[in-house]
Amino acid sequence: MKIRSLFSFPTFILALLIAFSVNSQKRDKTEETTQIKVSPKLVVGIVVDQMRYDYLTRFYEHYGDDGFKRFVEEGYNCKNNHFNYAPTSTGPGHTSVYTGTTPATHGIIGNNWYDKENDIDVYCASDDTYNSVGTASDAGKMSPHRMTVTTITDELRLHTQMRGKTIAIALKDRGAVLPGGHTANAAYWFHGGDEGKWISSTYYMNQLPKWVDDFNSSGKAQSYKKAWTTLGDINTYLESGPDNNGYEGLFQDEVTPTFPHSTPNLLDKTRDYELIKATPYGNSITTDFAIEALKQENLGKDAITDFLAISFSSTDYVGHKYGVNSKEIQDTYLRLDEDLARLFKALDKNVGKEEYTVFLTADHGAVEVPSYLKDQRIPAGYVDYETTQTKFSEFLKFKYGTEDIIKNFSNLQFFLDDKIVKNLDLELKNVQETIALELLSYDYVDRVYTGYQMWQNDYTSGIPYILQNGFNQKRSGDILLVLKPGTASYGSTGSTHGSPQVYDTHCPLLFYGKGIKQGSTVARTEIPDIAPTIATLLGISFPSGNTGQPIAEVLE
Template sequence: MDFTRCFVFRFVFIGLFSVFTLTGQKKSKVEDDTHLRAKPKLVVGIVVDQMRYDYITRFYNHYGEGGFKRMITEGFNCKNNHFNYAPTSTGPGHASVHTGTTPATHGIIGNNWYDKENDETVYCAGDDSYTSVGTTSDAGQMSPHRMRVTTVSDELRLHTQMRGKTIAIALKDRGAVIPGGHTANAAYWFYGDNEGKWISSTYYMSELPTWVADFNTSGAAQSYKRAWTTIKDISTYTESGPDNNAYEGLLEGESAPTFPHNSTNLLDKDKNFEIIKGTPFGNSITADFAIEALDKEELGMDEDTDFLAISFSSTDYVGHKYGVNSKEIQDTYLRLDADLERLLTALDKKVGEGEYTVFLSADHGAVEVPTYLKDMKIPAGYVDYSTIKTKFSDFLKYKYGTEDIVKNFSNLQIFLDHNIIKNLDLDVKQVQEDIAKEYLGYEFIDRVYTGDQMWQNEYTRGIPYILQNGYNQKRSGDVLLVLKPGFISYGKTGSTHGSPQIYDTHVPLLFFGKGIKKGSTVERTEIPDIAPTISALLGISFPSGSTGKPISVVLQ
């Protein structure tokens, strides 16, 4: 009897264990399958032009709960995020965010660069084989043809058999054309001048959709031609310098760089809409237009994931004019925070809270105004290349008998005429080294590298690593110059960017929404990691030139 009971008990136990095990396995498989299918209805990729990481921390206490703070507290904050290449400028920045690689691979080595194959200067998004849509000007002659690889949105379009929709929006043409990738359904940018319209290119369409034409005639642009006052009491802006100082530029018609800004050009509602870009209202009209696109294009409304690329450009215009320590830059970010809250609220309403994924980063950082740094007894200064032109010309004539050995100087790169070098029976490598040593003797130069060094070595850290990631063998120059930290070639007011220095490379990276963990990391992440992370989240192919890697701690 005891034996029988024991046998029955063991039989029942084993049976129950098997059921539990099978049930567990089935549940696990269901969870895995669900996880694979759990993709957002919409991805929103946000690039804030010229946003240093410390704009998050400096102004944090002034932000509302629904913008930057919401993304940080409900999402994931990569605190040690950097560009891993130079030059750090708008065209390369937007390309690198969306392609998951650097200029060495995607080919966008600057906003403009010297095309050594065709002996001409080219613009990163310029393409005169297309015409403007929405304006009679040539401002729409644009396409992404100079970008040599795919973007994350291109891969999403291919993955969904082109059913997933991609719309790209920015004040700047390059801020829309490049993030949109090669397959975007549309890219729109703001043409100021005396029109104040959102326009496009025949690369995307033959005419503007009705909703865009309606937006252009709605009076939205005119509504932002108004005085710029601070969104909060200016006396509370203790995180920035004095309102009236010598480090800031002036709006046309103003005698002091102080609030309120109410110049005639800013108030005139009939012309000069370009001025909107240099105020926080440029970001506001960008948010307005993006929210309208969200609705009218029905983004995130079906089973195929869509992609909305937004670039907020006014932050760059304001930073260039007023500098990173200005009341104007602080007010611009507080207003941008409010615009982000409006955008997230619209996404909650139209797509559904928890049904979309957002990432936010920047295309580059910015340097403190060198005159301000010098007044604070910090090493800094300005470079005037005209003052060394004679000295360098004398060197070329003495060394080689001609100045024509140098074809172009741009983006801190020297391009040599290889045909002349060959005719003079000289060695290119030696000429590169000779010129590098000459420039290394100039006071404002920190270090110099040659194209041969970029070809022959594989750098893994520091400035040479950053330069090499920005060096494209077919497009970059023969000698690469690096200015001393805090030194720039720019006017005496306002901030700029472009260097491999940390103030230009350290930028925010926030992830928020579906599939994203809550948390933060101080481990180093790099800009090319963004596109692979989103690709991994979506379960799609990485962009064709991707060199970054998914940030695993971000993903659920």
């Protein structure tokens, strides 16, 4: 007798489909669970001081395969990345990268500024309640106490119950202190002078670790007290102007701003280590120290994510001295490219190529040397404060009977004396507007905004949007100046920055490594977007003042 099947063939096929669907749903849920976060062993944040976006493209054919090109060709390139606030300077720049917000929220409104609550001038990282570590000078009396919110590095420390390490390194103190956040295990910066040492603050430690002492005693700083020659044949540096021109500064004892730079102070092994900062060798010693920290601090050696924050500062010193179009800038970036390749190699070896995530950006851009632009018949110039000071003083005396109604001038902002305004029985809004209209008549001024406008409006685009993001209600001034494009409050040689103009706001943003897609975008991204993008990647809280948005295209 034939035994009949319990299931017909169609029933059997249906059962298979249901089973496949259930298993598929399980796999999808598993994939969703595993993709809720990515856990690189190490995140490396790199800020290149005063790097314009076009330094990436201008010198691209000279770069090797393992530095900037590795970022661009294997990582993700945000081509239209901008600072969305002013002033565009080092302190606010580093803070905004790591807090995911702007000076309006994080409080670092400049490198230095007038503290109107305490009637003193302050520096963004200074703190006399702490002492120097590694030097008898005051160079280590620093902390992040003026930064009012958390950083992405703080949030990673909190998320890991303080088990994930944060180490921050830069030639400049503010380039290490502010990215390290409030909870960094250590922040180190380079004290030049006649010492040439990496130092810190008692905010972080009471004495330097042995490995830092050993590094300081190794002779590394002395080895970089050498002539600065070009990395390649200077005749191939066609992407920059002539070596000998009137738009560049000079080292002491130099007659012309030309290669090789080999002044007695630069070559002297026992004095003026500060000069290293103004050569590409400052970036090289920063790389040396960062690689040593990677090894000695065992960063990226376990499943708990660590963070290494590195700022390359020599690019800023060189830019200020020689300008955007100099052979010196080109050589500095070609040498930085080699330093980045060395850093990648160390990360591959010590952490593992697929086990770390890196981003690279800048803290601001820079203007072409205005005197050079003028010679090219491009509108540009300099602020003549000496001439306009007389006119402005006469206006204040005529209108208000005293110059003292202006209490301070800081970061192109005027601060009024509220007591004098009240004593004269005047409305603050009216005084702001009256002075603003006077300043608008000066030739070098492009536009003027008042504190009242910053309070009352919600700007969403253009220059006022940028100014408002930099306007901190408790710390900023009463009248805000914007100079004409191409105009600088600076000397006649070298480049500077600080404005809301596009040459100061357009900077690179590159991502590479674990959890990062390969590709690029021309959609606008902004500096405060970096921290929430990394936070989303790691699955951790956004910094406490965050106003940026995660860049979805970057993440796998």
